[in-house]
Amino acid sequence: MNILIKQATILLPDGTVKETDIAIEDDLIAKVGTIAPDWHIDREINGTNKLVTPGLVNTHTHASMTLLRSYADDMQLMDWLQNKIWPIEAKMRKNDIYWGAMLAIAEMIKTGTTTFADMYADMEKVGEAVAETGIRAVLSRGLIGSAPNGNKALEENKELFQTYHNRADGRITVMFGPHAPYTCPPDYIKKVVKEAQSLGAEIHMHLSETIGEVENCIKEYQKSPIALMEELGLFDCGVLAAHCVHVSDEDILIMKKHDVRVAHNPGSNMKLASGVAPITKMLDAGICVGLGTDGASSNNNLDLLEEVRLTTLLHKVNQYDPLAIPAAKGIQLATEYGAKAVGLSKVGKIEKGYKADLTLFDMSGTKWCPRHDIVSLLAYSANSSSVDTVLVNGNIVLDKGILVTMDEERVMYEANRCAMNLLK
Numbered sequence: 071m072n073i074l075i076k077q078a079t080i081l082l083p084d085g086t087v088k089e090t091d092i093a094i095e096d097d098l099i100a101k102v103g104t105i106a107p108d109w110h111i112d113r114e115i116n117g118t119n120k121l122v123t124p125g126l127v128n129t130h131t132h133a134s135m136t137l138l139r140s141y142a143d144d145m146q147l148m149d150w151l152q153n154k155i156w157p158i159e160a161k162m163r164k165n166d167i168y169w170g171a172m173l174a175i176a177e178m179i180k181t182g183t184t185t186f187a188d189m190y191a192d193m194e195k196v197g198e199a200v201a202e203t204g205i206r207a208v209l210s211r212g213l214i215g216s217a218p219n220g221n222k223a224l225e226e227n228k229e230l231f232q233t234y235h236n237r238a239d240g241r242i243t244v245m246f247g248p249h250a251p252y253t254c255p256p257d258y259i260k261k262v263v264k265e266a267q268s269l270g271a272e273i274h275m276h277l278s279e280t281i282g283e284v285e286n287c288i289k290e291y292q293k294s295p296i297a298l299m300e301e302l303g304l305f306d307c308g309v310l311a312a313h314c315v316h317v318s319d320e321d322i323l324i325m326k327k328h329d330v331r332v333a334h335n336p337g338s339n340m341k342l343a344s345g346v347a348p349i350t351k352m353l354d355a356g357i358c359v360g361l362g363t364d365g366a367s368s369n370n371n372l373d374l375l376e377e378v379r380l381t382t383l384l385h386k387v388n389q390y391d392p393l394a395i396p397a398a399k400g401i402q403l404a405t406e407y408g409a410k411a412v413g414l415s416k417v418g419k420i421e422k423g424y425k426a427d428l429t430l431f432d433m434s435g436t437k438w439c440p441r442h443d444i445v446s447l448l449a450y451s452a453n454s455s456s457v458d459t460v461l462v463n464g465n466i467v468l469d470k471g472i473l474v475t476m477d478e479e480r481v482m483y484e485a486n487r488c489a490m491n492l493l494k
Contacts, residue, residue: 071096071112071464074105078117078430079444081124083406083419085398087444092122094426097239097464101422113466119434120458121444123401124418125184125206125427126374127408130274130312130333130362132212133188133196134162134170136177137489138367147280147342155367158492159191166488168195173485174372175203176476181373181454182429184462187310187333187362187412189247189274191223193230201238204467204475206427208310208412209234210247210274215258224265231269241463243413245310250276251295252283259302272308272413275299278321279313280344296321296330305330310411312362314352315345322348322355331358331411334403336380338364346388349381350395360411361404375454378404382449397449426464431456 073094079087080102093101093109135155142154162170167190178186185206188196193211200207211227214220227246235244246266248254254262266273278284278295287295296317299305305328312333317325325332334349349359361377363369382400386392395403409418417425433441437451460468467475 072110073113073115073426073461073464073466074109074111075115075117075122075428075430078120078122079433080122080420081401081445083421085402085445087121091117092420092428094461094464097426099420099422099424099426102420115430115459117430119432121431121433121448122420123182123429123431123448124405124409124420125429125460125462126182126404127360127412127418128178128183128186128363128372128374129310129360129408129411130335130364131174131186131188131372132190132365133174133186134167134190135365135367136173136372137162137166137170137485137492138365139370141367143370147344148282150342150368161492162191164192164195166492167192168199169481169484169488171196171199172203172476172481174366175199175205176473176478176481177372178374179203179205179460179468179473180457180471181375182431182457182460183372183374184427184429184460185409185412185414185417187245187274189249193226194233197230197234197237197242200242202475204241204462204465206241206414206417206462208243208245208274208414210245213246213248213254213258213262215248215254215262217253220258224261228265228269231271235271239463245272245274245413246307248273248275250279250283251287251298256291256298256302259299259304263303263307266307272310273304274310275304275312277311277314278316279339281316284316294318294321296324300324300328308413310413312364313339313344313347315339315347317348319351322351322357325352326355326357329358331360331413333362333411334359334381335362335364335377336384337377338368340380340384341370342368346384350385350389358407358410359403360408373454374404375448375452378449397443397446400449401445426461428461429457430459432458
């Protein structure tokens with residue numbers, strides 16, 4: 071299908087905007103600029119008053135935790151996990167995972183996200199949801215090595231890779247998902263590394279999220295979580311590291327050495343009072359940093375544009391520096407850098423040859439007036455209610471605010487039913 075987005079305001083890779091056309095052939099951007107008059111068009115999208123950006127990339131979430139939204143709030147992380155989240159997650163079945171993921175995907179598409187990196191159990195059901203809805207995803211089976219089913223979960227991650235990696239028209243990538251150093255002992259991490267390397271898979275893991283995690287790791291192993299993972303060979307696989315809130319200068323050098331990519335989750339880190347990740351230091355060191363929402367039970371939404379605003383403001387006030395993360399950098403973290411963070415090479419830019427993963431924002435509202443600086447308006451003034459149309463892999467999945475590939479009413483009904491049943 072050939073799609074022409076006509077006379078839109080385009081966010082270019084250099085951070086500037088330009089009013090022009092985008093031609094899409096099948097799943098790729100064919101041209102940014104005026105097209106030849108004889109180019110065949112199957113559908114034309116009127117871009118007047120629309121800002122087109124690369125689709126937003128959510129580099130870290132737990133999609134099916136939408137079922138636990140508002141279930142356990144205002145708690146310490148380990149109290150939250152051990153006494154509320156893990157007990158109810160143990161009751162979840164495949165049907166719950168599927169409808170929780172469908173609810174998450176609906177929310178993400180409607181807020182402009184075209185790719186998400188997920189870690190949870192029963193991930194084949196998330197794979198089904200991704201395949202059906204047209205979104206792009208990087209999936210990993212959450213692995214807790216200290217749990218009785220640790221080895222079984224590792225086998226499930228292998229099966230997930232063999233079943234879903236590069237499937238759904240190439241929209242699905244599979245990683246391995248060891249949860250964290252405090253839930254995965256060294257011997258188990260070595261098993262994960264061996265299996266991942268045998269398949270050529272990368273790894274998605276929580277690292278250095280809290281002060282307590284780091285202090286306990288140093289007490290037990292005389293090393294920070296980052297240094298311990300280096301010793302165990304984890305970073306030889308290619309790693310997407312979630313959080314990295316409490317990392318030292320020495321940790322950052324290790325991360326740079328191994329090209330560790332970081333998923334920064336400001337909303338979740340603020341809500342759980344985990345701290346402020348030193349992402350400006352990471353960026354200055356040449357480390358790739360993307361943005362994530364974390365799960366909907368610790369955020370409590372999956373709105374990545376909100377994370378852009380939080381990121382730009384949080385690091386300004388934390389460093390007493392209004393230049394710490396400018397608007398354009400915040401948007402770059404949510405698009406180009408986010409795509410790199412999850413290991414995708416042809417996603418995240420509006421450029422010929424890149425995947426046609428695009429978000430169109432309607433600029434007709436009051437939040438967009440006056441238009442002194444459109445990039446600034448997107449980061450600081452607008453919100454995701456401006457999302458009008460979303461394309462993934464050249465296919466329209468949101469059309470003028472209406473989900474094309476999903477029955478939104480049914481998704482909400484089924485997800486709510488699953489959530490209520492979990493509480494019975």
